[in-house]
Amino acid sequence: MDCKTASDLLPLYFDGELDRATSRDFEAHLDACAACRNALVELDTVRQALRNDAARHRAPEALRSRIENAATAPVVTRLPRPRSTWMALAASWVLAFVAGGITLAAWNHGSGSGGEETQLTRDLFASHWRSLAAASPIDVVSTDQHTVKPWFAGKIAVSPTVRDYTEQGYALIGGRIDYVGTERVPVLVYRHGKHLIDVFVLPAAPSTSGIPVRRQGYVLEGASVGGQAAAIVSDMDEAELTRFRDLLNASGRGD
Template identity: 35%
Template sequence: MRKNMELPSDPADLQLLLHALVDGELDAATTLALERRLVDDPALAAEHARIAALQTAVRNLPRPGVSDAFQARIAALGVAPQAAARPASAHSAWLGWRAMAASILVTAVLTSGLTQWAMTRNAPDSFAAAVASSHRRSLLAASPVDVASSDRHTVKPWLDARIGLSPAAPDLAKDGFSLLGGRVEVITDKPVPALVYKHREHLITLVAAPQDGRTASIPAGAERAAGGFSLIRWADGAFTYWAISDTDRATLEDFVNRFREAAAAG
């Protein structure tokens, strides 16, 4: 494996690589080189998050029904299934029609205004996927934070100066969760503050998104898995929080409970 693999400079080629990365089609060397590039290139990282979110949204689209009229229109194009050649494959032919219809629908979604509808409809899943991608990139970076400090009076002003908002940033070292600092993340094309805590050998990223219709639609306390990580979501009226880590679920729940208590206490 080459230590410093060169990536293409052409934007179109980089776009193809991002799609291949989301689809899991790159070799280990290219994947590592591209993920290192994402750490240093916020615009490229934002595009990667957008592609991952779109993939999640399209995957969650409802399966379409296929009407007789629609089948007739496809048949008129000269691509009718060969059911007559194999009488026993009627069920397979029907599945073929469904696959073709689904393919056409996905193409229409990707090339029309329905793309925005799909991403909005599945915004919670898209946001979770983007949070998971940002956490994964931070694990590969030389440093998971942009401002390194356990002092909230350093972290909060730093975030405020850059994006105009910051969540509570208590140091929970006495509870086993040390505040390492903070960074600015770009999630679904918007800059949001992120705090980073450490518990033993595990990092916990806490993304705080200002509440709006896209994030507040998830029931409070929702839990899920995202990108192979454990993730817990909750809200406090000002922010919607997403805590994500590769630590065990019980530890992440303990962190969330202690953070909420400390934040409420001021």
């Protein structure tokens, strides 16, 4: 993949809209191209600045009243004058802005965290869903923990602790490397019945522990893997997820 193609794909990758195969090709290019890595970091910096530093203004009461009155006014069948068309469009923009603010506030409240952790939550769900849509959610296919752990060596800074819980009903089936924000992180992949489980081993920092976050039938919950911060994403029910989380938390350091 060349830089021109990578540049075209960058916004799609950033929003989690690429399929797994294309994402892998893009990530392989990132590994070898500092310019494209910097472009990805700069894009994330802009997003963080817009989220955290952009000015927010409350609509004047007179404008709010006009919009509310327009929304409840009876529909008149006639061709609108240009000014009316412009006002209707402006009203729709304001309403969309207000609705977006409400949605963002609800998201922050629901995840129980600030902007950084909210974005982490979104990235984790997006990575899991992207892997499910790919031809294979796994880069290294193996049920042997002593094969999966060495595979990560040299690809990331620290290889995660890997355990197989087949006897407990949670079989290790492999692993992959994925992006969470701009960080490359190891992902351990397990299967429980028909449920696929992603365990993202995080660099540390923001905690995802606390009340599980639910999105579209999937659950994200914080855990610990060999002393490293981790996050589980799956569609298991609460009892199954809790049991698996406890198994991970009990895992020791190293092999």
